Amino acid sequence: MSQEGYNKLRADLEHMENVEMPLIVEKIAQARAEGDLKENAEYHGQREAQGMLQARINQLRSKLQRAIIVDPSQLPKDEVAFGATVRVLDVDIDEEETITLVGEGDEDYDNGRYLITSPVGQGLLGKKVGDTVSIPVPKGKLVFKILDITYEN
Numbered sequence: 237m238s239q240e241g242y243n244k245l246r247a248d249l250e251h252m253e254n255v256e257m258p259l260i261v262e263k264i265a266q267a268r269a270e271g272d273l274k275e276n277a278e279y280h281g282q283r284e285a286q287g288m289l290q291a292r293i294n295q296l297r298s299k300l301q302r303a304i305i306v307d308p309s310q311l312p313k314d315e316v317a318f319g320a321t322v323r324v325l326d327v328d329i330d331e332e333e334t335i336t337l338v339g340e341g342d343e344d345y346d347n348g349r350y351l352i353t354s355p356v357g358q359g360l361l362g363k364k365v366g367d368t369v370s371i372p373v374p375k376g377k378l379v380f381k382i383l384d385i386t387y388e389n
Contacts, residue, residue: 237303237339238319245303245341249296252289260286299340306339316360318352319387324360324380327368332383335360 237245260282267279306318316322321336337352337360350357356378359371363382371378 237305238342239305241339241341242300242303242305245296245300249293249300252293252296256289257286257293260289303340313387314364314385316363316382316385320360321386321388322360322382323384323386324382327379327381333380337361 264279264282264286267276267282270276270278273279316337318337318339321334323332323334325332334348335356336349337357338349339352343349343351343354352358352361355373356371359369359378360380360382363369365382365385368379368381371380
């Protein structure tokens with residue numbers, strides 16, 4: 237993932253640990269003060285929310301521990317790799333599209349930022365300008381002709 241994506245995930249983790257979790261702990265304490273825990277729906281709901289938040293925190297910690305920060309300036313410039321912005325022609329609908337291949341935490345499919353591990357990212361990986369590629373996706377297949385490859389520095 238990029239340094240930017242890593243920093244975003246790190247900020248999300250800190251928010252969960254330092255803002256969301258203390259709020260849930262406070263709500264649990266308030267619900268506990270109301271008395272009988274066996275029939276206290278608020279208490280049980282907050283305990284469940286705490287468990288779900290803790291699972292998300294653990295997942296994010298694991299992802300950050302396994303993260304590899306990629307420096308796009310060290311990658312080949314003549315083929316599609318991590319960090320590439322690829323201008324493609326969708327052959328089926330004769331429309332141009334711009335796709336940037338990003339790591340976890342940076343994806344935004346509505347704005348053309350695709351995970352490098354997605355079917356589209358994997359289909360474009362290693363291709364060069366002029367190549368035509370057929371990419372199997374859940375809704376069928378996409379056929380792209382690669383028009384241009386650029387990298388931000």
